[in-house]
Amino acid sequence: MELKYGEGKVSFEIDESKVTETLLADEKEGVEDPLEAIKESIKSPIGTDPLLEVAKRKSPKKVVIIVNDVSRPTPYNYILPPILEDLHEAGIKKDQITFIIATGIHDPHTDQQNEEIFGKELVENYSFKFHNPDEDLVNLGELSSGNTLHVNKEVVDADMVITTGVILPHYFAGFSGGRKSILPGVAGRDTIQFNHARMVKLLGNLPPLEENPVSLEMFEAANKVGVDFILNIVTNSEREIVKVVAGDLEEAWYAGTDISSKMYHVPLKEKTDVAIVSAGGYPRDINIYQAQKALDHADHGTKLGGTIIWVAKCQEGLAEEVFENWMYDAQKPEDNVKRIKKQFVIGGHKAYAISQVACHKEIILVSDLDEDITETLFAKKMDSVQAAIDYVEEKYNGDYNTIVMPQGSLTVPTVDH
Numbered sequence: 001m002e003l004k005y006g007e008g009k010v011s012f013e014i015d016e017s018k019v020t021e022t023l024l025a026d027e028k029e030g031v032e033d034p035l036e037a038i039k040e041s042i043k044s045p046i047g048t049d050p051l052l053e054v055a056k057r058k059s060p061k062k063v064v065i066i067v068n069d070v071s072r073p074t075p076y077n078y079i080l081p082p083i084l085e086d087l088h089e090a091g092i093k094k095d096q097i098t099f100i101i102a103t104g105i106h107d108p109h110t111d112q113q114n115e116e117i118f119g120k121e122l123v124e125n126y127s128f129k130f131h132n133p134d135e136d137l138v139n140l141g142e143l144s145s146g147n148t149l150h151v152n153k154e155v156v157d158a159d160m161v162i163t164t165g166v167i168l169p170h171y172f173a174g175f176s177g178g179r180k181s182i183l184p185g186v187a188g189r190d191t192i193q194f195n196h197a198r199m200v201k202l203l204g205n206l207p208p209l210e211e212n213p214v215s216l217e218m219f220e221a222a223n224k225v226g227v228d229f230i231l232n233i234v235t236n237s238e239r240e241i242v243k244v245v246a247g248d249l250e251e252a253w254y255a256g257t258d259i260s261s262k263m264y265h266v267p268l269k270e271k272t273d274v275a276i277v278s279a280g281g282y283p284r285d286i287n288i289y290q291a292q293k294a295l296d297h298a299d300h301g302t303k304l305g306g307t308i309i310w311v312a313k314c315q316e317g318l319a320e321e322v323f324e325n326w327m328y329d330a331q332k333p334e335d336n337v338k339r340i341k342k343q344f345v346i347g348g349h350k351a352y353a354i355s356q357v358a359c360h361k362e363i364i365l366v367s368d369l370d371e372d373i374t375e376t377l378f379a380k381k382m383d384s385v386q387a388a389i390d391y392v393e394e395k396y397n398g399d400y401n402t403i404v405m406p407q408g409s410l411t412v413p414t415v416d417h
Helices: 034-043 051-058 076-089 111-118 120-125 153-157 189-196 213-225 249-264 288-301 321-329 333-342 348-358 371-376 385-395
Strands: 002-005 008-011 019-022 063-067 097-101 127-130 137-142 148-152 160-166 229-235 241-247 265-268 272-278 302-311 362-366 379-381 402-405 412-415
Touching: 002 272, 034 051, 034 076, 034 229, 034 241, 051 076, 051 160, 063 076, 063 153, 076 111, 076 160, 076 229, 097 153, 111 120, 137 153, 137 213, 148 153, 148 189, 148 213, 189 213, 213 249, 229 249, 241 249, 249 265, 272 288, 272 385, 288 302, 288 348, 288 402, 288 412, 302 385, 321 333, 321 348, 333 348, 348 362, 362 385, 371 379
Parallel strands: 019 402, 063 097, 063 160, 097 127, 160 229, 265 412, 272 302, 272 402, 302 362, 362 379
Antiparallel strands: 002 008, 137 148, 229 241
């Protein structure tokens, strides 16, 4: 068997009788002509007028297009040209358009990464700015939850706001995309922190999407800011565009989640002793912060007291200072569980997510991280997947069953009971 690891692959052998299931997404083929699919979607959107008509009617002096950062692979070579074509046809000039990179609390990336994501021509001809969660924010008042909504000033000041993104499973918001472009994408740190604090009660037991308080607050925030048009896509594991949804913030996004759910929520008959999970290669395993999603998904498929073999290259390390500090400060995983309940802190939430798995299961990490760093994650370092499987064989005296999750950041096991 092979699993993606960074930009390469790792191979291993295992007795097939031990493998209960290999959990793969119910893949849909990519559309034949992605560019045409994007153009068609913005000409015939869901729940709103075509983008060209919206732009002509609003006649904006300033347009903001919110785009993803490097941690969320998005085929902007297809997405952005049709949007810009319609805006320009509506009479909007290049210097009236600003791209805001929705980093949330993530660090900005490099100029080279910008060119790789958005293309050299666009980067050289349009204004691209990184969101800063601690500066240049506007207070838009309280949300119904009591959360104070601070949002990027450029977004608030825009006459027209367009958001873009990818709709994939998310471990506590239900799905990415849509409303997440605003909160957390371009929101203030305290606003994000208040919103994400609910994950402590939700993790491992998510309510239906339409009742998820994290997601509902994100919608309220996006509606308060005023999103005029969204363009979101659903991609398969090869990052091909399977479905394009455009138009109304809620109607279009929910239509996309239906497709994403059918692809990535994978039925599992029963939980197993062991899970072998790959985050899915670069950029999903660029660092532990991103690769954590795969661990969470594997947790859904393993029994209490089970073992998770977590495969993630993590060439950029842990990736976030608060998260790193929490992991180094804790003596045992329970310390982070107690700490997050006393005071929720962004960055600490990832430490909590990993620690709550480590409280109940053994984690074996196959990565580029050294042994000391691996141990701060309450994981056992192994140099190869094969070494981890050999360890599991001995641990269970050969009497165990396992699931294999090659697309661990994407596939969510859904157990009947």
